[in-house]
Amino acid sequence: MYEATAARLGRNVPGTRRDDSQVHDIAQRFSAFVLLGGYGGLRFGELAGLRLDKVDLRRRTVRVDTSLIEVRGQLIEGRPKTVAGMRTVPLPRSVVDRLEIATRDLGGHDHVFSGAGGSPIRAGSFRARFWVPALTRADLAGLRMHDLRHTAVSTWIAHGASANQVQVWAGHQSVATVFDRYGHLFPGGEDPIMDSIDIDAAALAGGPQCAVDDGSGAAPENHARNPREIAGPPDSPPEAENAESPAEAGDPSGGRTRT
Numbered sequence: 001m002y003e004a005t006a007a008r009l010g011r012n013v014p015g016t017r018r019d020d021s022q023v024h025d026i027a028q029r030f031s032a033f034v035l036l037g038g039y040g041g042l043r044f045g046e047l048a049g050l051r052l053d054k055v056d057l058r059r060r061t062v063r064v065d066t067s068l069i070e071v072r073g074q075l076i077e078g079r080p081k082t083v084a085g086m087r088t089v090p091l092p093r094s095v096v097d098r099l100e101i102a103t104r105d106l107g108g109h110d111h112v113f114s115g116a117g118g119s120p121i122r123a124g125s126f127r128a129r130f131w132v133p134a135l136t137r138a139d140l141a142g143l144r145m146h147d148l149r150h151t152a153v154s155t156w157i158a159h160g161a162s163a164n165q166v167q168v169w170a171g172h173q174s175v176a177t178v179f180d181r182y183g184h185l186f187p188g189g190e191d192p193i194m195d196s197i198d199i200d201a202a203a204l205a206g207g208p209q210c211a212v213d214d215g216s217g218a219a220p221e222n223h224a225r226n227p228r229e230i231a232g233p234p235d236s237p238p239e240a241e242n243a244e245s246p247a248e249a250g251d252p253s254g255g256r257t258r259t
Contacts, residue, residue, distance in 0.1 A: 001031045001134040030130055032102035033113045035095045036062070037148030039155065041170050042089070044145050045069040048121050049077055050112045052103055060096045061088050064171065068111075070122050085171035157185045 037047055042064060049068030056062070065086045068077045080086055091099075103112055115121055127145065135141050153170055163175045163186065172178055179186075 001027075001034045001130070028098075028102040029113050032095075032098045034134075034148065035098050036091070037145070038151045039095045040089045040091055041149045041152030041156075043067070043080075043149060044123050046080060046085075047113055048111070048123070051108075052106045052110050052112055053108045055099060055103065055112060057096055057100050060091050060093065062091065063088050068120055070124065075120055075122065080171060082171065082173055084167075084173045087168060087171050089169050153182055154185055157182060 033047055036042060036050075037044075040062060042050070042062070045067035046064050049066040050062065050064070051066065054063040054065070064080060066077060067080050067085075068075060070076070099112070106112065110118070111120055113121055115125075123145070131145060135143055149170070153166055156166055156169065161169070163178045166172070166178045166182065167175050170178070
């Protein structure tokens with residue numbers, strides 16, 4: 001992205017051919033744009049609307065509460081499309097370091113990502129002028145900008161994020177949405193459950209004890225349990241078996257019915 005941006009600005013933006021530092025700064029920001037989208041999961045409008053005072057480099061987070069979108073040629077700045085979209089997103093150190101470099105000369109309320117002259121970026125022009133050329137250089141033709149968001153979510157899951165964490169960080173309204181879209185990416189937990197059932201079934205049947213190898217190289221641990229422990233305590237004897245006879249209870253009639 002850096003090389004594609006620098007090449008485009010150097011050729012096509014008036015005044016930038018003689019100002020290499022400006023080209024460098026914008027290219028740095030657009031490189032950070034891709035990293036923040038690919039690791040933070042922000043939508044394009046959220047990236048375009050992000051201001052510097054929402055970036056916390058010390059805590060390694062960005063606060064998403066604004067979206068900048070283009071409607072019929074007009075840029076409209078507002079809240080994210082849902083309440084859940086207003087969120088705080090954690091970032092890996094590598095992304096924070098790039099953001100720190102890219103935002104070094106910006107003021108507190110400036111947009112983090114802007115074009116020449118500080119103008120906000122528009123999805124259409126950004127895609128045509130910078131995104132597509134960058135994909136061509138990287139041999140990634142066909143990749144959409146929104147795919148950066150999917151990349152972030154799949155990366156979180158691959159590194160152990162829970163469904164609840166994905167919901168919050170991505171700004172989804174419910175965990176159900178996460179499972180609908182990304183459920184196939186969560187690691188399956190079927191084998192340990194089925195192995196445990198086999199162990200209990202073997203113990204109940206009086207079969208040989210089962211040992212489970214945890215892959216650590218240590219001797220397999222015996223997980224068989226007492227069938228009574230599995231099935232629970234035995235039923236209490238019927239009440240009739242515990243009842244005292246009339247004589248034992250001190251009934252002088254011996255239990256005979258009085259007429």
